[in-house]
Amino acid sequence: MIDFISDSVFASAVASLKRLIAVPSFNSEDSAVDGAPFGVGPRAALDEVLAIADDLGFDCFCDPDGYYGYADVGSGDSCFGIVCHVDTVPAGDVSAWDFPPFELNCADGVLYGRGVQDDKGPTVAALFAVKAILDAGFCFDRKIRFIFGTDEEILWRCLAEYNKKEDPIDLGIAPDAEFPLIYAEKGLQQSYLVGAGSDELMVDVVDSFNAVPSAAFYGGARLDDVKKALLARDFAFSESDDGITVLGKSVHAMNAPEGINAVSRLAIALADVFPNVGVLQFFKQFDQEAHGANLLGNVFDEASGQLTFNISSLQINADESRVQIDLRIPVTVDHDQLIQQLSQAVEKFDLKYVDFDYLKPLYVPTDSDLVKTLMASYQDVSGDRESKPQISGGATFARTMPNTVAFGAMLPTTPDFMHQANERWSKADMRLSMKIFAEAIYRLCVK
Ligand SMILES: [Zn+2]
Structure with a gap:
């Protein structure tokens, strides 16, 4: 095996990373301008990464509307995509950082800065893994295309735009998760269930779609009866001057069955007190079973496991009642049929199903050439033959492209600092990741 990653290639990569980290690129679309739909930061980072690719001699293109860019190298009948993103989440509480977040710093062999992992x-x-293969004197027999998105952390409008305007790639990787690789990501459906309003009670608890709510406040009618109902069901809550807060345990929506849903618990207690409110009866039937089995039966496939079903809001006022739901759908389950089944199941509670956002699943079988080659490259370089290809309820850009899997760049042993203060990545891990990328791309794209 060739070790493509020399000291000088690695040093150049770190120097380029320094340029890119220095451009804050969290979403600021309230200040969007022409050519910068998500604000000037993501656009500036797109320009910077294209400048870096241009320095490497790649053919660069920037979408005139500023949604995405790409950099091409090599040529051939098929196109191997490497799908990345240059937007980040904000720095958060800057005082929690040991170094300025938008400056690449290195301490004890560890690189710090917002975006070093994500x-x-x-x-x-x-x-630079691709650059290293060229430096070693090889030519590619496919076109390699880096696609740079600018809206990964929010709504993926960048790649929606790419897919509208550009030809699809033939196969590829998204280096935005963990090695060895993720070959199946469940379908992700976020929706509302909307029904009639109520004159009897008012509730307004809203969490984000992708989290199991850890707290649900209620300060409305028949508070004492609601407390009794909570006590009778042994649901924990705290009291304050203006009401009660039902307590749960928050986890990511993709792991909803491992959480305790405070909104569900409040709704079930309210249903005991207000039996005529349709939306509350829905919660009673759902009964905190976060695979949705009480509503939809056992939705499951061999490739990716069970459906998860998270409920993250309850709003009831005089005009309407509304809940938001997040479904992670097994990869081979028919989406339209499931949604039809759900629409029918909620009808009896006078609820209407309203679509919000859908991301189709990712599924590249483990016996495909792509997965086999990536796995072998990972195993031969890292020596890790224990880690298996993964399935995930989460979402990477891989699912926006055909025949594409999430591949790296974190090792199974790399601590996860994505989206956190002091986001960091050790140089040793970064260099090993580059080696794995180079080996895989060499096997897939060199004659
Ligand atoms: Zn990411």
């Missing part, structure tokens, strides 16, 4: 570091690692 996804600027992996992006640069993959760029």
Whole structure:
């Protein structure tokens, strides 16, 4: 096996990462301008990464509307995509950082900065892995296309735009998760159930779609009866001057069955007190079973496991009642049929199903050439033959492209600092990731 990643290639990669980290690129679309639909930060980072790719001699293109860019190298009948993103989440509480977040710093062999793990570091690692193969004197027999998104952390409008305007790639990787690789990501459906309003009670608890709510406040009518209902069901709550807060345990929606849903618990207690409110009866039937089995039966496949079903809001006022739901749908389950089944199941509670957002599943079988080659490259470089290809309820850009899996760039042993203060990635891990990328791309794209 060739070790493509020399000291000088690695040093150049770190120097380029420094350029990219120095451009804050969290979403600021309230200040969007022409050519910068998500604000000037993501656009500036797009320009910077294209400048880095241009320095490497790649053919670069920037979408005139500023949604995405790409950099091409090599040629051939098919196109191997490397799908990345240059937007990040904000720095958060800057006082929690040991170094300025928008400055690449290195301490004890560890690189610090917003985006070093997600996804600027992996992006640069993959760029220089390709460069290293060229430096070693090889030519590619496919076109390699880096696609740079600018809206991964919010709504993925960048790649929706790419898919509208550009030809699809033939196969590829998204280096925005973990090695060895993720070959199946469940379908992700976020929706509302909307029904009649109520003159009897008012509730307004809203959490984000993708989290199991850990608290649900109620300060409305028949508070004492609601408390009794909670006590009778042994549901924990705290009291304050203006009402009660039902307590739960928050986890990511993709792990909803492992959480305790405070909204569900409040709704079930309210249903005991207000039996005529349709939406509350829905919660009673659902009965906190976060695979949705009480509503939809056992929705399951061999490839990716069970459906997860998270409920993250309850709003009832005089005009309407409304809940928001997040479904992670097994990869081979028919989406339209499931939604039809759900629409019918909620009808008896006078609820209407309203679509909000859908991301189709990712599924590339483990016996495909792509998965086999990526796995073998990972195993041969890292020596790790224990880790298995993964399925995930989460979402990466891989699912926006055909025949594409999430591949790296974090090792199974790399601590996860994505979206956190002091986001960091050790140089040793970054260099090993580059080596894995280079080996895989060499096997897939060199004659
Ligand atoms: Zn990411």
